[in-house]
Amino acid sequence: MLLPASHQAHPAIPPGQDLAIDVRNLTKRYGSRRGITNVNLAIAPGSLYGFLGPNGAGKTTTIRCLLGLLRATSGSARVLGHDCWTQGDKVRTQVGSIPGDLRLWPWLTGMRALKLFGLIRGTSLLTKGKELADELELDLSLPVRKMSRGNRQKLGIILALAHQPRVLILDEPTTALDPLMQDRLRSMLRRAADDGAAVFFSSHTLAEVEALCERVAIVKQGAIVADSTLTLLRADAGYDLDVLWLENHAPKPPAWLPLLATRRPASTEPQGSRWIARFRPTKDHTLADVLALLHHHKEAIADIKLAQPDLETLFRRFYESDADDPRPVMHLNQAHVPSDATQPTATPPSMTP
């Protein structure tokens, strides 16, 4: 199915499946300025969902719409069945969140914060909060004004998790945490997901999304350009082919293997002696066809590289501007539902060159 990025179909939702987060064609504009455009998300309970994008892509805008801080220009955002704008208080009762740039009132100490947030939430957070503080090695008697940025972030994490929310919406939560604490946070989030919470995790770093999330949406310039599992994203990326032909021996490439017009051979190599292609196997043309083609011309080949791109390269392609790299846009029209839940049949990603 070929779809432009701005007109993605909403992920198929199986009847009776309660989604933790259900966003449909969500658009937010700040006057004439772009916020997000036609964002669709379908996240089931118990899933770990990464929301990846460069700075300014629209991650925080999406999160603010989910928390009821921003009113959508059009479309809808629902968390656990409640509209995020009109029923924001009900949504936030079930949600634990960390803002991208966490600021807490300077007079708060960890203990005071747990008591105060518990009073507001109508439940004691002390026991769970102390457990989490022990795990994150945070001194709860320290006032926020004397805390380092990392410690403030730890307190934010504790306050987001202490009431054992059904949905966690975290905007770059690993900011300012050291690698050890990042690991502990990931383990906390995995436990929360195991207990049935949906974890929506925004980041601009691939590695941490890869380490935690089963599924990822990539947002670029306010629109989702890919929404898939990491495995499918990898599989969908195909193979990068780089063949260096002996001078004047380069054959004419077949139509099913279009060369990347934007790539140039190195200046030390003669023009036309190099093939650089991105090959995605299809029913008609498999990897074996490529190998057979190369084998047929093996006498003329000086060097050859054929490999799947690593994830870092893959994500860079999404971030790079279209003019520099005519990369594909992928949409996987399927809600992410844990394997033991009722789920729709997976459909392969469709691509628009």
Next chain:
Amino acid sequence: MTMSYKEPAPLRPAPLLIGLASLGLIVRALREILWTTLVFAGLLGGISMLLSVALPRIQERFMRRQFIPPGLQQFRDALFGMDTRGAGVADVAFSLAWSHPIVIALLAAHAIVVCTRVLAGEVERGTADVLLALPVSRARLLISETIAWALSACLLFAGMVLGTWLGVQRLDPALHPSWPKLFTILPNLMLVYFVIGLVALCASMSTDRKVRAVLTAVIITIVSIVINFLYTLDPSLEFTKQIAFLSLLDYYRPLRVMLSGEWPWRDMLILASACVALWIASLVVLRRRDVATT
């Protein structure tokens, strides 16, 4: 297939103290404004004490000499909205003490400082994301903030009354004011204070910059008060008497109350209506607006 999702224990309803408010948010707001309020209450108490000691003596001296500088007389007449000649020393002195520009300025400053915290102040210091991500509706947030502010106002006015009482103890009994009459003035003055605060609150809901909200409230307050005095500065501005109804002081005439001993129901009703209108406007703006700290 069944979901592995475990239903968490339902949250108990938040303990609500006062109807639709959240106790936690009231505690938070009180913690935020406590020190500011104590400082202002102390200042106001001190100033009230000084004025209570000094003004009756000065007024007594004027009366003895039967001379008041014309400019001062005109200012007083404009402030009280009536001819003050013939009024008793204590009535004039304590009416002046409770409408003195320094007292009004301190009250206005406290109202503006407290009421521009939410929302402009919170957005500016980046805590709005945390505040508004709490599981309370914006209406409940505003109600809680208003209750906390009202409690702080009680502390502030208690400081003022205490300062006045301490000052009165140093006066000759002949110069003592009538306390029942002073307590009749108090709610009227409190309503003036609340109107100033609610103008600041409304401005604060409409902007992300605290300075902008403060400036808006200060300008509106100053203009509203100055209207009352314009014609005393220049007789050619006599026509401004026709727009005196726009002045806050047109609804706060303590000397009239001191002389008649009657409750200023009309003035209080108008000020209370303005409070309600401004509070509702603040709520409407808060409920409709986007909140983003960056």
